Amino acid sequence: MFFTLYANYKGEVLDHPNIRMLGRSGQEWVVPREDEMIPLPKGSSLVMIPQHIPVGLNEHERLAYFEIDPVEEGQRVYAVGALLPQGFTRTLLPACVSSHSEGNLPMLGYAAVGLKGDRIYVAAVKSDEHRKWHPVHYNTEGLPAKIEKMLRKYPANRILKQLARCSLEYSCYTAQNIFYQRWEAGIPTFGRCNAKCIGCISESRGGIVSPQSRIDFVPSVAEIVELAANHLIKAKEAIVSFGQGCEGEPSLNARNLSKAIVKIREKTGRGTVNMNSNAGYTEGIKLVCDAGLDSLRVTIFSCNESNYSRYHCPVNYTFDDVRKSVSYAKSKGVVVAVNILTFPGFTDREEEIESLLRFINEYEIDMIQLRNLNIDPEVLMRYFESDALGIGIPHFIEILKKELPRVKIGSYTHPVSKKTTS
16 A cells, blocks of 8 residues: 655655555546555655645545645645656556646656655656666866866857757766767757647747757758767767757758768767657658667657547648658668657547557667657646546556567667668
8 A cells, every 4th residue: 555745845755644645647646556666766756746646545545635734723734746767657547636727847757656664665667778868977167167178179060059058057968978988978959849749848939938949040950960970989778869958940951950960970880860840841760760760769649540630730741751751761770769749648548559569560660769748648638538547657668568579569669770980
């Protein structure tokens, strides 16, 4: 049995000994199952959920909403959630309600938490190896010096200045990796997008405030090649990725990117050149695939065309264009991953699972990446109200593994295995 955690006015996290924990799946309050909870992994953060109070079950199995601290009477309390490190997929949202009439939650992937015995548990499952993405490897004391050193080396490169800002202001891990010279490094190249996603993380709209802003210039081919080739040559387990949180849709810049990829590969055959895309602009996808793209990660909220359109709000493309792009990439030998924006109570609905399985099988997708969708659940559920219930994220993942034995299940882009020469 798990008990409810809350934060007091001092920001201290405490447990309520008489209120059992609930989680949220879609619009439902649910008692968490054992397979939906794991001990809070290292690298997680316990955070107060602003302007929200906890919801649990009292000793009479009735819903209990509490605003006042049972320890310090008269003091308000707040709901608590966990922010998970990469490699973990959230299974339940925190059970809480707003005590404030205005404003949306910050765009964070809050996961439900509770206490069992003397240990804190979180609603999550491990979905990938998270060695590279453990917070201990980032925001280190030596990072500012590494940034300054590389800025001195490439003083005219505007992308590098953007990545320095993303590293220090937004604490972006793929930006920081360019300076640490390791693993996956993000290289933003374009500010415009051809979708208006409900949960866009780089452009504020509809009362939702994005946590970061987009790149406001179009880099030259030389700027792209300079950074990408250097990273692929020097970094361990190197990946360079176009299509980051601080940009729009990279395939719209395909003419520059295709030229850059050719020049990068003239300098080195090492590492993986990856693009994170909505794949809606098929002509752009064709150009970069023809130029030598190694892997393509396609972000999809739903493989049901109606739900896809409702969430992504595509401009001048349809889900059929995404299908054409994926088909072309596969025909060119590009490793294709589907990046599923995962939301408990929606992603695990039976009709959503069926449409995803059909898509994966039809296009022989190589990998499914499970990405926790950071959005206020009240905002999202306004668009996707339904009587359909989720079967549970752990069960959803089990079905994927059973029905798609050849498909890799994970949380982030992996290096493409190939024989190359420098």
